Amino acid sequence: MSVIDEVLKANEAYAQHHELRHVSPRPKRRLAVLTCMDTRLEKHTLGLATGDAHILRNAGGIVTDDVIRSLVVSHHLLGTNEVMIINHTDCGLMDRTEEELQRLVLTRSGSDAVAPARFFGFSNVEENVRQQMQKLRSHPWIPKEMPERGFVYDVKTGRLKEVLL
Numbered sequence: 001m002s003v004i005d006e007v008l009k010a011n012e013a014y015a016q017h018h019e020l021r022h023v024s025p026r027p028k029r030r031l032a033v034l035t036c037m038d039t040r041l042e043k044h045t046l047g048l049a050t051g052d053a054h055i056l057r058n059a060g061g062i063v064t065d066d067v068i069r070s071l072v073v074s075h076h077l078l079g080t081n082e083v084m085i086i087n088h089t090d091c092g093l094m095d096r097t098e099e100e101l102q103r104l105v106l107t108r109s110g111s112d113a114v115a116p117a118r119f120f121g122f123s124n125v126e127e128n129v130r131q132q133m134q135k136l137r138s139h140p141w142i143p144k145e146m147p148e149r150g151f152v153y154d155v156k157t158g159r160l161k162e163v164l165l
Ligand SMILES: [Zn+2]
Pocket: 036, 037, 038, 059, 060, 061, 088, 090, 091, 092, 093
């Protein structure tokens, strides 16, 4: 059985009770979190329960056009009013240049592609968090008064460390 088949079986069992049926689509604690897709950081790492927050994830925890789109929807349509940006130590995008990442994927896949145009590799994780904060802060559709804070999550200790602009 493939993992997807296992998931389908598990979903069938879940749907018998579907206890999240009554969860509001509006995050209860009015928080939006942008972080990496890394397996070592999950909502319970942050003390968040289902329904508490919007958790947006991509490789690196990068403020891309689509993250901005999602955060604008999160704030203006669904009522979130604080944003956390979390990058982490030992990230797969760390210490890799854009050229290296492009070359690696080109070599492995054997073909070139138009998108993604950038992988957003980085070397200094704190500096990377600052860049993401600045990108978000400078966007006209994100209110200036909305608290936006950046952090590095240490995968060894499980602790968040705040990054100041
Ligand atoms: Zn990562």
